[in-house]
Amino acid sequence: MALSVIDLCRDVLPQTNCGDCGYRSCMALAGMVVSEKLSLENCPHLDAETIQRCSRELAAQYSQGKWLKRDMAEDALFWARQGSAAIDIEDLPERIGGKIVERAGQKVLELPYFNDVVHIARQGISKNDGSEITRNEQVFLYIHMARGGSAKPSGNWKSLKEFPNTVSKVVSMKAHVEAPLKEKFSGNPAGLAKRARKIGGIDQTGDYGTADLAFLFQVLPRVPVMLVFWDAEPEDGFEAEVRLLFDQTITGHLDIESIMFLSERLKDLLC
Structure with missing residues (x-):
């Protein structure tokens, strides 16, 4: 019973x-x-x-699994793997970038990811040193593979609110990405620049007029993110401001949840 x-x-x-x-x-x-x-x-x-x-x-x-609490992260990984199961790994470089290399006698996709690389094989995704990446990062990468996008970045940058169906995510972006970055680096743009360079950011400040900093992060070969930062000016009553910008092609490569994941991941690496 x-x-x-x-x-x-x-x-x-x-x-x-x-x-x-x-x-x-x-x-x-x-x-x-x-x-x-x-x-x-x-x-x-x-x-x-x-x-x-x-x-x-x-x-x-x-x-029998009766009344057990579901492992939502494991469920998400299962369905993400299912969604990409029919994909031929050798077709991926032309669509999402990276290159095919041989590891342990099999062909795998070597894909740049932030300032590192991951290896995508039929049985899973691992870091360059062979260790597994987190389940959430695996879900993120499987979604990228299965999304079907192939467009190269256009250079036309948009904030999250300019994409459809992002009203609730804009609130999350402010609370979980922009606010922590503002708190961490307000009054310390040099510290932000140092962290940005350490994780592979490319300085683009000269292209952003009044901004104190702008850094380009190549999260994936066809998924760039731009971080723009204005430092606080207490004497004029202005708080620091942070904005993440995305190439207009990003929704071909990632869904909105995945865009939020990469934003939070970037924040974690910077902080």
Whole structure:
């Protein structure tokens, strides 16, 4: 018989909400046991026989995936891989850039990524040293591969709000990318320039008039990002301002969620 959170709390746990397990209530502990496979042994008030009996029932429902918390990152990676499964790796350089090289006896795509390279093979994506990249970065790259875009950058730059269906993402961009960069580098444009160069940024300040800094980042061969920075001017009441600009072709290569991911990744590298 399967044990739901309610069953476990009502029929097995002592319902004292004593906190001896490290959780505020028996219901909270039951939720962790059912959805995240926390051991019942965390409750010090259960006898060994009860733990053994319930553990057998829990093991059966875990094996069926019943009531388990879904790993959303793993799901996203699975579907991203599915979306790119039919792609011939040898066709990718012409469409998204990079080059085909041989590693461990097989042909893989060597793709520049920020100031490094990744290797894309049929069985997965790895860093240049052979270690795996994060699941979120793998999803990002699989989406780029499957998106179908082939256009080279046009040199026509746009802010996120100029692309369709980005109203909510513009708010996220301000909160999670622009605000942290402003806080980190307000009054310190030299520090921002140093970090930008360290991760492969190319100084374009001379092309941006009143801006104190402008750096071009070649995130992927056909996905450039421009960061423009105006430092604070307290005597005139102006705060620092940061803006990320994207080539107008980017939506052919990435969806809006992926554009947000690369923006946050760039912020993390700079900060």
